[in-house]
Amino acid sequence: MKNVIFFILLMVFADNASAQNWIEPVNVSNMNDFILSSDFTIDHNGIIHCVWNLKYENNYGVIYYASSEDGGITWTNPLSISQNEDLYCTGPQIVNDSDNKLYVGYDLYDFSPVTWGVYATIVINEGSGWGEPLQLAEGMKTRLAVDNNNRVYVFWYQGAPHNGEFCYQYLEGGFWSEIFIPFDNSNELTGIWEIVTDNDNNLHCAGFYDPTAFSNIRPAYYKFDYNTQSWDTISIISQNTSVSNIDIALDTYQNPHICWGGYATYYNYFNGQNWSLADTVGQPDTQHIEIDVDEAGKVHIAAVEGFNNVGNLVYYHRPDGLYWDSTIVAQAGNTIFTPEFEIHNNSLYLVYKSSDQPGYGDVYLTRHDDLVSTKGNYFSDITSAMQIQNKPNPFKHYTSIDFSIKKSCYVKLEIRNSMGHHVVTLIDDYLTYDNYSIKWVGVNNNGKKVPPGLYLYCLHANESHIVKKILYCP
Structure with a gap:
């Protein structure tokens, strides 16, 4: 009996010690309103830039921006950057280039009878303020990536929900390229969720694929070869058709690691030759996931898991290199949305939206310091x-x-x-x-x-x- 009590106390102390590695969450938005999703990036000066969308009405939503120069402790007042008064903007993503220029992509819904449509939209801050939003094309799920030459890629999905493809365009030297559709096949469905760039400017993309366009969506990996300016053959990560969201990160050897959610949280990695079998990381009912890999090769995963109408933001890692350890970083009485990771100066930053009651919530930031030293x-x-x-x-x-x-x-x-x-x-x-x-x-x-x-x-x-x-x- 004493051994059992000692084991329970040991587990409690271990969990508390792990949780204490995360700083107390900081309220970024301070709006307590209908915020749906958020994203952030850290520029080369260490300044954190955060964006989120606020839904005012069913047909009206705005993209807001704030920044922090002290590691996320204090933030500027929220600034509307979508510059719209009667349109619905949602799903923002923010990236920066080597010159610290900022790029925000989002979906713009126009519900007016004459010009109804959904448009992939981008707004740019070159250092002197935010410019006018630019609508690139009809499409949704707008995603961004910047390579080492400051070429800015904008991806979006176009077509019917079960019969469409991803498209992209890039901005280079102040000029926009033509629109590319790499896998233009009416009998397939292709889409991209997240993009990362390696040291050779190749693009590694995590997304979904359905060879039949019949609602059998599978997690997929797409790679763009910068030297040949061409796309490799699509890699199907798993035959599991329950994929709801997916994320990707690269290790120091430029090999991709993918985490995807569905019935649970799953993890795969590429060893230079083949993809590993899916490793089940988290619990059932996974809603949102995020992955990153630090300079020591340690994999970090965040997953939003719902239990008994309570949203849990769970952090997973492998302290012994074999088994996944979990820590609840945040809880919400209603929901937690869109966790986002970024590693900067050996610290793991995590931004997420949290809500204790329907229709109200804020964007929060927490941070886990001394990543490499936590290997044990x-x-x-x-x-x-x-x-x-x-x-x-x-x-x-x-x-x-x-x-x-x-x-x-x-x-x-x-x-x-x-x-x-x-x-x-x-x-x-x-x-x-x-x-x-x-x-x-x-x-x-x-x-x-x-x-x-x-x-x-x-x-x-x-x-x-x-x-x-x-x-x-x-």
Whole structure:
């Protein structure tokens, strides 16, 4: 009995300690009104920019903006940036470029009898104030992305609910491109929910796909190759047709991690060759999800889960690298909407809309500091217990990579070129503690010889990494 009591107390203290890592939520909007969704971004000066939409009437909604220069503790007064008096604006998303210019995309509904329609709309702040909103095309679910060259992409969905496709246009050097429809097929449904850009300006997109356009929507991954200016073949993440929302993030090796909601919260990642099987993270009745990956490779997931008419915002991570741990970050008497993550200076920022009663609510921000240090002793134990070397080095025909692990864990051993691009995966499996040796004969994933030069062999054990150099001289 004493052991049971001790275990319960230990779990309570552990949960409280985890919850205390999050600062007390700060009210961003201070409106206590009918707010539906929100988003935020952090620019290169550390200024936080937040947007949300406020519904005044069924046919009238406004996009508001506020900013914070002290880590989200104090905020400017809300400013209307949609500049409309009789239209309905909703679903805002905000991004910034390397010059700290701000771009806000949203859906604009025009309910007037003559000009009725839904339009993908963008409004820009180049530093001197917000410009006039620009309607790009008929469409909804407006999403934005900015690459390293400050090319600004605007995506939207057009067509019937079960028979349509995503389109996009980009702004570069002050000029708008033509409109592109990558997968124009009347028998399919394609859509994009979230977009991230890698170091090579490729776009990684999480969305949905239905090959029959018959309400069998599946979670999907889309990739745009910047060098060829073309789209790869659509990757179906799961045959599960219960997907309701989806998000994507990249790790330090530019591999995508996807989290999606439906009957529960699911997580998949790409290991350089294949997508993993879906890992069930959260509880049933998932409404909104968000994912991010920190510089140590640690995965962070937020999910809105409803239990007994109470909205719970739950934070998931894997402190031991194997099992998901959960912490309730916020609760609401009615609903919690649209959680959004962003990692900045080793802190995890989380913005969400919370409501204790129907029709009223506000946007809140909380923050989790010292992300990398929260890995715990387990990871430092793994790192200190890992040993790896190769011989010969340099090598001509083959080299043997020898390593040892002192704790059973998930292990990935891969070769990358000097630019960090993936070449070949040698091991991707759960290994017991032991000594291992594997040969590399200087080939890539397709079995073709690689050019001579400097390469990196990278050992990942759960979320710890060791990287060493290797010279190939055939």
